[in-house]
Amino acid sequence: MCSIILLRRPGHDWPLILAGNRDEMVNRPWKPPARHWPDRPEVVAGLDETAGGSWLGLNDHGVVAVILNRKDTLGPAPGKRSRGELVLDALDHADAKDAAEALADLDGRAYRPFNLVIADNRDAFWLSLPADGGRVRVKPIPVGLSMLTASDLNDDSSARQKFYRPLFQAAAVPDPDKDDWKAWEELLGSRIWDGDIGPRGAMCVVTPIGFETGSSASIALPAMGRSGVPPIFRFAPGRPDRTPFAPLTL
Numbered sequence: 001m002c003s004i005i006l007l008r009r010p011g012h013d014w015p016l017i018l019a020g021n022r023d024e025m026v027n028r029p030w031k032p033p034a035r036h037w038p039d040r041p042e043v044v045a046g047l048d049e050t051a052g053g054s055w056l057g058l059n060d061h062g063v064v065a066v067i068l069n070r071k072d073t074l075g076p077a078p079g080k081r082s083r084g085e086l087v088l089d090a091l092d093h094a095d096a097k098d099a100a101e102a103l104a105d106l107d108g109r110a111y112r113p114f115n116l117v118i119a120d121n122r123d124a125f126w127l128s129l130p131a132d133g134g135r136v137r138v139k140p141i142p143v144g145l146s147m148l149t150a151s152d153l154n155d156d157s158s159a160r161q162k163f164y165r166p167l168f169q170a171a172a173v174p175d176p177d178k179d180d181w182k183a184w185e186e187l188l189g190s191r192i193w194d195g196d197i198g199p200r201g202a203m204c205v206v207t208p209i210g211f212e213t214g215s216s217a218s219i220a221l222p223a224m225g226r227s228g229v230p231p232i233f234r235f236a237p238g239r240p241d242r243t244p245f246a247p248l249t250l
Contacts (some may be wrong), residue, residue, distance in 0.1 A: 002068055
């Protein structure tokens with residue numbers, strides 16, 4: 001994933017809503033989120049066919065994990081493990097806090113720089129590995145609306161964050177009970193950008209070099225007291241400016 005919007009609302013019927021776009025080279029093969037791993041039957045996640053990991057997933061315990069590259073670190077590197085493994089490692093846990101604590105002890109030298117979001121209906125964490133390959137940093141994601149790209153969380157030095165975070169803040173919040181996702185999903189497909197930024201500043205990225213937004217997702221987690229109400233996982237298996245979202249069967 002290259003852009004994530006996350007809304008935390010403790011005490012709400014839907015305390016976590018997350019949405020985002022995956023930007024990648026179009027020739028890198030992948031499969032939409034499903035139960036692709038026989039040894040992890042509780043995980044619903046997208047499959048990166050090149051490295052075998054994932055960019056976004058949800059487990060049956062209600063833990064969500066999303067990985068993003070840090071700036072200028074697209075693609076694999078010799079001697080480094082796939083960052084997509086970290087999504088699956090996080091989803092081995094039944095609680096976001098436990099997952100974040102476990103992944104905080106990673107050997108940073110084994111991976112290229114990354115941003116990782118791990119969340120459930122109680123907690124949310126941003127884990128980041130800096131370019132120097134040092135220790136993984138773990139910070140709680142605050143209540144309210146946050147945005148993450150290849151830069152830091154809520155970082156206005158990111159042109160996309162500076163331009164789009166206010167638009168998401170002003171947009172109508174998705175209402176899962178009414179199946180209303182219109183405002184956010186339209187923004188996910190937006191090709192608008194600030195004139196000083198260029199096309200890479202759009203939410204839905206299209207470039208002449210084969211790098212573009214290839215899929216998009218929206219997830220909502222219900223509050224603990226809502227017995228029998230399942231999470232909602234919506235997915236657009238293509239550019240969200242021209243590909244409709246549909247709910248996944250969990």
